[in-house]
Amino acid sequence: MKKNIALSILMTIALMAVSAPLAAADAEKISHESLVADVLQLADIIEQVHPDPYINGGGKTAFYRRLQTTLAKIPADGMTRVDFYRLLRPFVTAIGDAHTRLGEAYDFIPTQPGGIPLYFSVVGTDLYVLAVPEERYRPLIGDRLVTVEGVTVRELLDRARTMISAENEYQILGNLAYNGFLFLGPFLTDLLPERRDRSHVRLVLRDKDGREAEHSLPILSWIPEKWIRPDSRVKRPRPYPKGFEYSFLDSERKTALLVVDDMQSYREMYEGWLAGNPAQAGEVIREMYKRIHQSDAPDDINAALAGIPSAAETFQALVQEMREAGTRTLLVDLRYNDGGNSTMYNILLYFLYGKEILWRAKLQLTEVERFSEYYFQNNSPEDFERINRGRAVPLARTDYDFSGDWYGRSRSDPSAVDQIKKEFELQELDRMPAFAAEYRSGKHQGYYLPANVMVLISPKTFSSGYTLMYYLFMAGAKIVGTPSAQAGNCFGEPFSFELRHSGLIGSVSHKQFVYFHDDPEMGRVLRPHFPMTYDKLKSYEFDPNSEILLALDVCRR
Numbered sequence: 001m002k003k004n005i006a007l008s009i010l011m012t013i014a015l016m017a018v019s020a021p022l023a024a025a026d027a028e029k030i031s032h033e034s035l036v037a038d039v040l041q042l043a044d045i046i047e048q049v050h051p052d053p054y055i056n057g058g059g060k061t062a063f064y065r066r067l068q069t070t071l072a073k074i075p076a077d078g079m080t081r082v083d084f085y086r087l088l089r090p091f092v093t094a095i096g097d098a099h100t101r102l103g104e105a106y107d108f109i110p111t112q113p114g115g116i117p118l119y120f121s122v123v124g125t126d127l128y129v130l131a132v133p134e135e136r137y138r139p140l141i142g143d144r145l146v147t148v149e150g151v152t153v154r155e156l157l158d159r160a161r162t163m164i165s166a167e168n169e170y171q172i173l174g175n176l177a178y179n180g181f182l183f184l185g186p187f188l189t190d191l192l193p194e195r196r197d198r199s200h201v202r203l204v205l206r207d208k209d210g211r212e213a214e215h216s217l218p219i220l221s222w223i224p225e226k227w228i229r230p231d232s233r234v235k236r237p238r239p240y241p242k243g244f245e246y247s248f249l250d251s252e253r254k255t256a257l258l259v260v261d262d263m264q265s266y267r268e269m270y271e272g273w274l275a276g277n278p279a280q281a282g283e284v285i286r287e288m289y290k291r292i293h294q295s296d297a298p299d300d301i302n303a304a305l306a307g308i309p310s311a312a313e314t315f316q317a318l319v320q321e322m323r324e325a326g327t328r329t330l331l332v333d334l335r336y337n338d339g340g341n342s343t344m345y346n347i348l349l350y351f352l353y354g355k356e357i358l359w360r361a362k363l364q365l366t367e368v369e370r371f372s373e374y375y376f377q378n379n380s381p382e383d384f385e386r387i388n389r390g391r392a393v394p395l396a397r398t399d400y401d402f403s404g405d406w407y408g409r410s411r412s413d414p415s416a417v418d419q420i421k422k423e424f425e426l427q428e429l430d431r432m433p434a435f436a437a438e439y440r441s442g443k444h445q446g447y448y449l450p451a452n453v454m455v456l457i458s459p460k461t462f463s464s465g466y467t468l469m470y471y472l473f474m475a476g477a478k479i480v481g482t483p484s485a486q487a488g489n490c491f492g493e494p495f496s497f498e499l500r501h502s503g504l505i506g507s508v509s510h511k512q513f514v515y516f517h518d519d520p521e522m523g524r525v526l527r528p529h530f531p532m533t534y535d536k537l538k539s540y541e542f543d544p545n546s547e548i549l550l551a552l553d554v555c556r557r
Contacts, residue, residue, distance in 0.1 A: 027080060028080065028081075029077065029078040029079060029080055030078050030079060030080070030081060030084065030501055030502055031078045031501075032074055032075065032076055032077065032078050034078070034500075034501035034502070035074045035078060035079060035084055035501065035502065036071060036074060037500065037501060038084070038499040038500060038501050038502050038504070039067070039070055039071055039074070039088070039091075041499055041500060042088065042091075042092075042497075042499060042506075043067050045374060045495075045497050045508055046092075046095070046100070046508055048372040048373070048374060048398075049370065049372050049374050049375070049495050049508040049509070049510050050095070050097070050100060050370070050491065050508050050509055050510065051368055051369075051370040051400070051491060051509070051510065051511065051512040052491075052512065053095050053097075053100070055096075056094075056095060056096030056097065057094045057095055057096060062094075063094075066090070066091050066094055067091065070087060070088065070090075070091045073087055074087070081105055081502050081503070081504070082105050082106060082107075084105075084502050084504070085102065085104070085105035085502075085504055086190070088102060088504070089102060089162060089163055090162040092165060092506065093161065093162055093163065093164060093165045093166070094162075095165070096165075096166070096167060097165060097167065097490065097491040097509055098165050098166055098167050098171050098462075098485065098486065098487075098490070099165070099463070099490075099491055099492045099493075099494045099507060099508075099509040100165055100491065100494065100506075100507065100508045100509050101165035101506055101507060102165075102504060102505075102506040103504065103505040103506055103507075105504055106184075106186040106187075108184070108186075110223070111222060111223055112221050112222065113180075113183050113184050113185065113219075113220045113221075113223060114184060114185025114186075114188070114198075114219050114220070114221065115180075115182055115183040115184050115185050115187070115188045115201070115219060115220060116148070116182045116183060116188065116201050116203065116217065116219070116220070117132075117133055117134075117137070117217050117218065117219065117220035118131075118132055118133075118137065118140065118203075118217070119131040119132070119133075119178065119183070119227055119229075120145065120176070120177040120178065120182060121177055121178060121458075122170065122173045122174060122177050122458065122459050122482055123482060123532055123533065123534050123537050124482065124531070124532075124533055124534060125169065125173065126144045126145070126153075126534060127144065127145040127153060127173065127176060127177050128142060128143065128144045128145070128534070128537070128542075129141050129142060129143050129144075129145075129205070130229060130542070130544070131227035131228060131229035132227065132228050132229075133220060133222075133223075133224040133227060133228070134224070134228070135228060137217075137228070138228055140205060140215075141228075141229065141230065141542055142207075142208050142537075142538065142542045143205035143206060143207050143208070144205065144206045144534070145203065145204075145205060146203075146204040146205060146206050146212055147203065147204040148182070148188075148191075148192065148201065148202070148203055149192050149194070149195050149201065149202050150202070151191075151192060153176075156176060156191055157169065157172050157173070157176070159191050160172050160175065160176060160181060160191060163175075163181070163187070163190060163191075164181070166485070167485075167486065167487035167490055167524065168483070168485065168487055168524050168525045169525075170459040170482070170483050170484060170485040170525065171459065171485035171486075173459055173485075174459035174460060174485050177459075178460070183220070185198075185219065188201070198219070199218060199219060200216050200217060200218055200219065201216070201217055201219060202214060202215070202216050203215045203216075203217065208538055229542075229544060230541055230542050230543055230544065231543075232543050232544050232545045233543055233545070233549065234249065234543070234545040234548045234549065235247075235249075236257065236259060236333070236545055236548070237257070237259050238259075239259055239260075239261055240261065241265065241291045241292050242265060242292060242309050243260070243261055243262040243263070243264065243265030243266065243309075243340075244258070244259065244260040244261065244262075244263075244265075244266065244309070244311065244314065245258075245259050245314075246258040246259065246314070246318050248321075248325070248327075249331075249548075249552075252325070253321070253322075253325035253327055254325070254326070254327055254328045254329065255327065255328065255329045255330075255331065255552065255555075256318065256321075256322055256327050256329070256330045256331070256450070257330075257331045257333060257548070258318060258330065258331070258332045258333065259333045260332065260333070260334055260337050260344070260465070260468065261336045261337055262336075262337060262338070262339070262340050262465075263337065263339060263340030263341055263342065263344050263464045263465065263468065264288075264339075264340030264341060265288060265291070265292065265308065265309070265340070266308065266309060266310065266311040266341075266344060267305060267306075267308040267309060267310040267311070267432075267434050268310065268311055268312060268343055268344070268347065268432035268434055268435055269340070269341040269343055269344075270284070270285050270288065270305055270308055271305065271431055271432045271433060271434060272341075272343060272428070272431035272432055273285075274301070274305065275430075275431040276379075276380065276382075276383055276431070277379070277380055277383075282301050285297070285301060285304050285305055285308065286301075286304050288308055289304045289307045289308060292307065292308065292309070293307060310434045310435075311344050311347045311348070311435075312347050312432075312434050312435040312438055313434065315347055315348050315351045315352075316351060316438065316444050316447075318351070319351045319352065319444060319447040319448040320444075320447070320448075322448050322450060323447060323448035327448075327450050328450055328451050328452060328555070329450055329451070329452040329453075329454065329551075329552070329555045330352075330450045330452070330453050330454070331454050331455075331456060331548060331551050331552075332348075332453065332454070332455045332456065332468075332472060332477070333456045333547075333548070334455060334456060334457050334461045334465050334468060334469050335456050335457060335458040335460060335461060335481060335547060336458070336460050337460070337461055337462070337464075337465030337468070338460055338461075338462040338463065338465055339462050339463030339464040339465050339466075340463075340464050340465075341464055342463075342464035342467040342468065343428065343432065344464075344468060345467055345468045345470075345471040345472075346358060346424070346428070346435075347435055348468070348472070349361065349471055349472070349475055350435075350439065350444075350445050350446075351444055351445070351446075351447055351448075352446070352447075352448070352449050352453070352475070353446055353449060353475045353476075354445045354446025355421070355439075355442075355445055355446075356417075357446075357475050358471075358475075359417050359420055359421050360417065361471050361474035361475055362406055362420050362424075363406045363407065363410040363416055363417065363420060364406070364407055364474060364515065364517075365404070365406055365407060365513065365514070365515060366404065366405045366406065366407045366408060366512075366513070366514040366517070367404030367405070367406075367511060367512070367513055367514075368400055368401065368402055368404065368405065368511065368512040369400070369401040369404065369493075369510065369511050370399075370400050370401075370510050370511070370512075371384070371395065371396075371397055371398060371399050371400070371401070371510075372397075372398055372510070373397065373398070374495055374497075374510075375397075375495070375510060376397065377495075378495065378496075384397075386427070387401060387403075403423075406420055407514070407517055452478070452555045453472065453475075453476070453477040453478070454477065454478050454479075454480050454530075454551040454554070454555065455469050455472050455473065455477050455478070455479050455480065456480050456481050456547040456548065456551060457469055457479060457480070457481040457482070457483070457484055457528065457547075458481050458482050458484075458547070459482060459483065459484060459485040460485070461481075461484040461485075461486070462484060462485055462486045463486060463492060465484075465486075466484050466486035466488070466526075469484065469526075470488060470515055470526070473526070478529045478530065478554075479526070479527075479528040479529050479530070480528055480529070480530045480531075480532070480547055480550055480551045480554065481528050481530075481531070481532050481547045481550075482528070482531065482532050483525050483526060483527055483528065483531075484525075484526060487523060487524050487525070488513070488514075488515035488516045488522065488523045488524075488526055489513070489514045489515060489516055489520065489523030489524065490512075490513050491509035491511065491512050491513070492509050492511055492513055493509060493510055493511040494507035494508055494509050494510070495507060495508050495509075495510050530550060530551070530554050532546060532547055532550060536550055
């Protein structure tokens, strides 16, 4: 979860620097033989783990053409780790899967970003200035970016396609805006190799009245303690470190705001993990307890687990309070939710809509899982045995599992609803006892549904954040904001790897998801019912919570 803009940037830099060695080591060349071995290792991981690494990149022949082209570009005397990272990026991004990607290899000095001294956000397909580091830049808030060093935003997007693993343009826009590609010097240099003056950067911005002006700004060599941006008319809860929280926006409690900024800090997720992989889960549970309570976890793992907030308990309290108050509108704010564990959607839909709508929403999904020898590095043999339980022909260790193709099964089998219900109760429910007792009693299923359920999204709404949005959408909620960087027809649940010689890290998806079988364009970009436009943003005076204001205006109408 991004607590604020400064923390967001620092966290992004920290994540990018995870695999970065000392600058001196970066300057050393790795031998040709070692780099060839790493490329072949990467290709092997992709081909064994990914369900279909060819589908978005022109087929298998095109994949091997790119592989051989990459190998041929390795110089006889080797390459530095950073140059090798740059060489590999187009090979990986051509797969067209946002979860299959390389970790960045640059050696960052977190306090010296070295890029454009403005913080951009996305509205429509434009980048606009959301916040600035100094008072002298305040007049630029709300201005839209036209060019950088004479290069248009559209051209920057095209250049970035070989640098960013993406499924739609909103992933690329988001990386340019707030994931560091304009803010951090090395990426800005990659985007603009023709740039000569590294102390300044030239921008053309279009102001609120449509006038364009060129600005020469010094690069940002420090990160401010607090960024300057417009004040908000809305008091939005900041749930970090918990990850999710709700409040009411008015004294009569007619409008509720549920903020879910991440999906990796709720008890039910860790209950499932503990049931499937207790040795690994124990350490992670204690770390999450420490993050939430800012103190060491108790020795008893169950006591530590009880200290992690329960989504079931939180959502039950929410629907009870809404019913008591006669709440008319529920806003579910997923604008900063970049994922975690998607199990939460089952819990929220249960309390709002009830079991039947939950099952019918699940029937629209196809989920295909691929197994490989890499799979068994992260998963216990018991998990695979559970998957094979009751099969007339057991799956092999390198097989595909199509049992999650509920869309295909429901087309021909009227009992599919009963089957998906049974599978959930057998495979998932017993792994989250905090929710299981309530589910079996049915006491609060579909307990209260306000007249308006609005889901607020942005390009940051990603992975499991997208999944939660999707199921609310399928249940009838309306979407407000700017499209997600996640595609509905996509790949996910990545396997992490490290290349032996270069030490580069990355991830490769091992599942395929198809949410929109009959509308490929919707499967690429799920467009909001009520999109945020620049004119609307301007009318809200660039309020950081403009999506909330728009949703409230829609509900009033």
